Amino acid sequence: EVQMVASGGTLVQPGGSLRLSCTTxxxxxxxxxxxxxxxxxGRGLEWVANIKNDGSDKYYVASVKGRFTIFRDxxxxxxxxxxxxxxxxxxxxxxxxxxxxxxxxxxxxxxxVTVSS
Amino acid sequence: xVVLTQSSLSLPVTVGQPASISCRSNQSLLSSDGNTYxxxxxQRPGQSPRRLIYKVSNRDSGVPDxxxxxxxxxxxxxxxxRVEADDVxxxxxxxxxxxxxxxxxxxxxxx
Numbered sequence: 402e403v404q405m406v407a408s409g410g411t412l413v414q415p416g417g418s419l420r421l422s423c424t425t426x427x428x429x430x431x432x433x434x435x436x437x438x439x440x441x442x443g444r445g446l447e448w449v450a451n452i453k454n455d456g457s458d459k460y461y462v463a464s465v466k467g468r469f470t471i472f473r474d475x476x477x478x479x480x481x482x483x484x485x486x487x488x489x490x491x492x493x494x495x496x497x498x499x500x501x502x503x504x505x506x507x508x509x510x511x512x513x514v515t516v517s518s
Numbered sequence: 519x520v521v522l523t524q525s526s527l528s529l530p531v532t533v534g535q536p537a538s539i540s541c542r543s544n545q546s547l548l549s550s551d552g553n554t555y556x557x558x559x560x561q562r563p564g565q566s567p568r569r570l571i572y573k574v575s576n577r578d579s580g581v582p583d584x585x586x587x588x589x590x591x592x593x594x595x596x597x598x599x600r601v602e603a604d605d606v607x608x609x610x611x612x613x614x615x616x617x618x619x620x621x622x623x624x625x626x627x628x629x
Contacts, residue, residue, distance in 0.1 A: 436619075446559075446567065446610055448619040462618045463519075501569055502555055502614030505578040508566040 403427040403506045407497050410512030417487050421512060423480040423497030430478040431455070434500040437471060437482045438508070441493030450482065451500060464490070487516045520545050522611050522622035529627050531605075537598045539625045541611035546591050548615070555614035558587055558596045561624075562607045570609075571596065603629055 409421040421437070437449040450471040451460045459471050470483040480497050494511040498504075525540040547554045558571040569578050571587040574594060584599040598605055606629050611622040 446621040505569040
């Protein structure tokens, strides 16, 4: 059974940093492009970043470029999102998923990031 | 960025009756590889999104055949042939043809 478990979300002050983790199981992690997506009442569903299966290519939505870094550890079957210079607009539930352009399967329960003073 | 506009934010439906959700793009979603990367997602209350349809009209495994997708270019539709109570959810279209991937604002189907 394919599973994604995102963690690391918490309350953080504006300008702060946070690292999200996603542990996976039930599939060959190193075969897949992976994505981070987020959802908030104000911004709806938003794709945040993608990373190629071997980590060699990365893509970001413009609003996070230069502040967020997606990376992965294929040996640990884990995906990460390093988030710096956080603003209130980054508040939301963050999901990890196999790239939903190409893949079905669960997104996991998500992890809540709240940026507030 | 590509903007996807779903015509209704809310869609009241009756169990047993058909329902239709529209998604319009401000750019063609026909990719240079000949595919059109328009997907549909369902998000039930309290759950994460689940993909239903990929490349306009292909149902994902386990998706009931009462769900169907159609369209081309810039206009797409998700149809539910006979709505069931279990279909209460928010439905999103998503395009994967252009970077960044973008989603519609969602249509809430209410019985």
